[in-house]
Amino acid sequence: MTNTQTGSVRFEGVVKKYGDVTALKKLDLAIEPGKLVTLLGPSGCGKTTTLRLIAGLEMATQGKILIGGEDVTHLTATYRKVSMVFQSYALFPHMTVRENIAYGLTVKSVPKAEAAAKAEEGLELVGLAGFGDRLPSELSGGQQQRVAVARAIVLEPEVLLLDEPLSNLDAKLRRHVREEIRQIQQRLGLTAVYVTHDQEEAMAVSDNIIVMNNAEIAQIGTPADLYEAPSSAFIADFIGDANLVACDVEKAANGLASAVLDGQRYTVPSPEIAKGAAQMVLRPHALKLGAPGGSGLKGEVSYAAYLGKEIQYTVETDVGSLFIIAPVKVDPFKQGDVVSVEIETDHARIVGV
Known part of the structure; x- marks a missing residue:
């Protein structure tokens, strides 16, 4: 047919x-x-x-x-x-x-x-x-x-x-x-x-x-x-899991935005967006956990769930609770561990508030 x-x-x-x-x-x-x-x-x-x-x-x-x-x-x-x-x-x-x-x-x-x-x-x-x-x-x-x-x-x-x-x-x-x-x-x-x-x-x-x-x-x-590349906070939140955290855009041009988050400056893919308050979209797989003292966000693990092929974490940081999905490793982080959270900026996104 x-x-x-x-x-x-x-x-x-x-x-x-x-x-x-x-x-x-x-x-x-x-x-x-x-x-x-x-x-x-x-x-x-x-x-x-x-x-x-x-x-x-x-x-x-x-x-x-x-x-x-x-x-x-x-x-x-x-x-x-x-x-x-x-x-x-x-x-x-x-x-x-x-x-x-x-x-x-x-x-x-x-x-x-x-x-x-x-x-x-x-x-x-x-x-x-x-x-x-x-x-x-x-x-x-x-x-x-x-x-x-x-x-x-x-x-x-x-x-x-x-x-x-x-x-x-x-x-x-x-x-x-x-x-x-x-x-x-x-x-x-x-x-x-x-x-x-x-x-x-x-x-x-x-x-x-x-x-x-x-x-x-x-x-x-x-x-x-x-x-x-979600065009709004609604799309980012509706399509897949997303952490939406407040940030401050300093400038945006040529598909990139320079934004400050928790005192650190990040260059992130973005549509044309006005200077000032915005939100950074952080996908769970684009956040990497490391030992404390790294250059990323400082946080503490409040929840860890082993799901076989991955481990899901909730990490408390100064910018809010972050949901993170990480591959299984020999010695995973556990509840109460102090960690640093690195952002893979290529997979982040800036959207309006």
Whole structure:
């Protein structure tokens, strides 16, 4: 199975209101064909509303929505070339797996033999060949989710939409199924829009992530962009673990800022930022613990947790509590040890207060 119809998605000044409540502020975005883009953010940020607007399950209050270059702003879901995978799977319990996958094709009046053949192709694509005669109740949660993906894909949509597709699975199974979804999307060259509140999940599957907050876009970028170069304290705190500590910017130019932290001067990658009070983003892996007396921040270990592949520390310093992740060593630091904390400035970042 190949997808020759994969399409782009574009929002031009899209607003969604429910009476006096603005669920989505003026939104402009562009999703390229063949890319998997995740809408990520806390509850109530507007990500699900955005997905439903693409699907045609909600109509825009103002603005324009284009799919594959076609203006679909006023078209309902029936007339849009999209398929959606729901959080609840939405499988018919009385139908076999094959019948569930073929259901959308049957509704579109595809001949029975052709629908059955496409359903078998879908089963093979998601690794469930031979499961067609089973009922959904005879499948695991992960297998049911794969059936839901197959049912959406056999319709050959221009855009595949996935709404919190893994939230009903346990952590280990989520990792496995998200890898399968990503592999299928890449193999078919599908344009996919994926909604989740789980930042690790978003980073694992996405070409690009659209982080939303307060009904608008906070930042768009690759997983690495968002982690290494957050544009705000919100992004730094939301994408991965981060220590945010107060600092004072002396100057900033050419992508670098000179900032004073605890009486020491650091040169740190930074967007253009005004002189004065700011925050330094310190990732847990970019902080190195050493013996006391070093040139770094002075601190005391208040907590240490051995997790097999790493040790997690909380260190009390004059700039606040710092969360630090360190590799396992023969003689690790323990609670009560006095230490110095070195900052790897290449992996730090300055953001506004």
